[in-house]
Amino acid sequence: MATAPYLEFDGVAKYFGDLEVVAPSFDLTIQRNEFVVFLGPSGSGKTTLMRMVGGLETPTYGEIRLDGQPIGEPDRERGMVFQSYSSFPWLTVAENVAYGMKYRLDLTPERKKARLDHYLKLVGLTDFADFYPNKVSGGMRQRIAIARTLAAGSEVLLMDEPFGALDAQRREGLQIALRRIHRQDAKTIIFVTHDVDEAVFLADRIIVFSKRPARMLEDVDISAELGPERTLELRDSEAFFKLRTRILKLVRAATGEEEKV
Amino acid sequence: MSTSKAILSTAAGGSAGNAASKPRSHPRKRTRNQFFAFRGTLSKRAQIITAAFASLFVLGLWEISTRLGWINAVFLPPPTVTIETLWNMILHKNLLWHAGVSTLRIWVAFSLSVIMAVPIGIAMSSFRGVGAALEPIVDFIRYLPVPALVPLSIIWFGVGETTKIFLLWLGTFFQLVLLVADDMRRVPQEYVEISYTVGARPAQMLSDVAFRAMLPSLFDNLRITLGWCWTYLIIAEIVAADNGLGFVIWAARRYMNTSEVMAGVVTIGLIGLVTDQVLRLLHKRLFRYL
Numbered sequence: 001m002a003t004a005p006y007l008e009f010d011g012v013a014k015y016f017g018d019l020e021v022v023a024p025s026f027d028l029t030i031q032r033n034e035f036v037v038f039l040g041p042s043g044s045g046k047t048t049l050m051r052m053v054g055g056l057e058t059p060t061y062g063e064i065r066l067d068g069q070p071i072g073e074p075d076r077e078r079g080m081v082f083q084s085y086s087s088f089p090w091l092t093v094a095e096n097v098a099y100g101m102k103y104r105l106d107l108t109p110e111r112k113k114a115r116l117d118h119y120l121k122l123v124g125l126t127d128f129a130d131f132y133p134n135k136v137s138g139g140m141r142q143r144i145a146i147a148r149t150l151a152a153g154s155e156v157l158l159m160d161e162p163f164g165a166l167d168a169q170r171r172e173g174l175q176i177a178l179r180r181i182h183r184q185d186a187k188t189i190i191f192v193t194h195d196v197d198e199a200v201f202l203a204d205r206i207i208v209f210s211k212r213p214a215r216m217l218e219d220v221d222i223s224a225e226l227g228p229e230r231t232l233e234l235r236d237s238e239a240f241f242k243l244r245t246r247i248l249k250l251v252r253a254a255t256g257e258e259e260k261v
Numbered sequence: 262m263s264t265s266k267a268i269l270s271t272a273a274g275g276s277a278g279n280a281a282s283k284p285r286s287h288p289r290k291r292t293r294n295q296f297f298a299f300r301g302t303l304s305k306r307a308q309i310i311t312a313a314f315a316s317l318f319v320l321g322l323w324e325i326s327t328r329l330g331w332i333n334a335v336f337l338p339p340p341t342v343t344i345e346t347l348w349n350m351i352l353h354k355n356l357l358w359h360a361g362v363s364t365l366r367i368w369v370a371f372s373l374s375v376i377m378a379v380p381i382g383i384a385m386s387s388f389r390g391v392g393a394a395l396e397p398i399v400d401f402i403r404y405l406p407v408p409a410l411v412p413l414s415i416i417w418f419g420v421g422e423t424t425k426i427f428l429l430w431l432g433t434f435f436q437l438v439l440l441v442a443d444d445m446r447r448v449p450q451e452y453v454e455i456s457y458t459v460g461a462r463p464a465q466m467l468s469d470v471a472f473r474a475m476l477p478s479l480f481d482n483l484r485i486t487l488g489w490c491w492t493y494l495i496i497a498e499i500v501a502a503d504n505g506l507g508f509v510i511w512a513a514r515r516y517m518n519t520s521e522v523m524a525g526v527v528t529i530g531l532i533g534l535v536t537d538q539v540l541r542l543l544h545k546r547l548f549r550y551l
Contacts, residue, residue, distance in 0.1 A: 056454055076460035085451035089550050090473055102469070103460040132550040145455075152459040 006032040006188060007053065007156065011062035014048055021045040023213035024061060033186040037199040040209025041255045047160055049214060050190050054078050054158050079149025081159040086145035087133045094120060094129040096144045100152030119147040122181060139170035150185060157189045175201055179230045196248045200240065201230055208250045218250055338520040347524040360528055363494055363505040370429030371490050375483060378434055382441025403435040408496050420501035432493035433486050440482040444475040477548045484540045491533055
């Protein structure tokens with residue numbers, strides 16, 4: 001893995017009025033093509049941090065840099081995948097994916113068509129290209145969103161609990177698919193979730209957050225322990241189980257009493 | 262009374278005993294009464310039959326009550342007389358032409374309202390400054406009763422077409438502006454952010470995504486406001502008009518010709534019904550993805 005800093009949070013803090021959302025001072029460096037999961041209690045401010053990378057919020061203090069450049073307005077370099085309303089209902093699956101390239105003047109129509117086919121295939125939606133989103137499953141709708149950001153040419157994928165509304169089976173399928181996509185089409189991913197299992201399974205690296213205001217509690221290198229390959233069998237392995245328990249304890253401590261069983 | 266009760270209770274007891282003693286081999290299809298079940302389902306056919314029966318019942322009651330003299334036919338002419346009058350008015354009194362004039366007025370005034378209300382409404386909810394500036398004004402005018410402004414509008418515009426169009430516009434524009442603003446406000450923020458993060462500029466986001474997203478609810482609101490427009494039509498055409506359905510109704514009233522009044526009212530109702538059905542069908546066609 002490359003060692004040059006790619007995405008840097010430098011002394012970041014965020015206030016909404018008097019409300020402290022991200023505690024000063026947040027520092028984090030993410031490498032290119034790293035799969036980083038922001039894990040923490042709901043409403044902890046981890047989403048806000050991710051949105052700042054997208055340019056959808058601005059830090060009150062500090063700076064976020066991508067490739068050495070301070071982050072400005074939203075840009076197709078940094079694509080978002082939301083939990084809900086993640087695709088446009090009035091466009092077909094293919095049109096939704098193609099929407100990612102709508103404002104790209106650097107691609108010829110033939111090139112766009114080739115990319116569209118490529119990304120539809122990558123996420124396994126080729127057979128559903130002409131369906132409207134309301135006719136496909138929730139999991140497929142999230143695949144649409146992933147394909148759209150990839151087609152747009154995003155270098156950083158910002159995913160805000162994208163699988164949160166899916167049932168367990170679909171979730172697992174999508175997690176495996178996302179890991180596969182990440183390996184085939186290397187991108188830097190920030191994935192926000194409060195699901196420990198999901199975090200451990202997906203991440204190269206997990207940042208565990210406190211309750212609001214968000215503070216980094218722990219920076220866990222998952223790849224060092226589980227390796228880059230993530231399969232269903234891994235889920236049942238002892239290494240996975242131990243890691244999961246360790247992270248779960250951290251999250252419980254962060255959340256406070258509610259988690260006492 | 263007591264015997265019937267006894268029969269009921271034995272019947273109930275007998276059936277309960279039966280059900281308990283032998284298990285059902287075939288699960289019977291449930292035929293729970295969906296007619297009055299809260300949010301129950303009813304087949305399309307059953308709905309049409311119900312609608313037809315209800316309409317016929319009202320018409321029949323209306324016919325009978327005037328035929329039997331419960332209500333004086335001079336005040337409320339029965340349906341048969343109304344339809345006959347309607348037919349005669351089409352043949353001899355240019356009713357269709359009057360209806361055409363009214364429809365034209367509606368469409369001119371309503372188009373004007375829409376052309377103005379859509380961009381202004383979108384601007385009001387998209388840009389805080391525009392919203393802050395316009396909302397109090399719109400809210401104030403919205404509550405002004407249109408009939409109360411008739412004298413003023415005559416002073417301003419005389420008794421010609423301008424007054425009528427103005428009154429219709431007044432009745433719909435200010436309502437519509439707020440509805441449009443609401444439609445835009447309800448567009449999910451996610452759509453906006455998706456658009457920006459694939460590289461859209463604000464104008465592109467507005468036209469390609471936000472406007473497209475609000476279209477179905479905008480269409481619904483246009484359909485509803487168009488209905489209101491017909492209400493104001495009568496007010497506009499009562500004032501010094503010599504054509505249009507409002508004029509026909511008002512002129513007939515002067516001679517106590519209630520069947521012609523009724524025929525005029527029914528004509529408006531029919532036009533409304535047809536327009537609404539056409540627009541509903543169009544909505545289904547346009548927004549198949551919903």
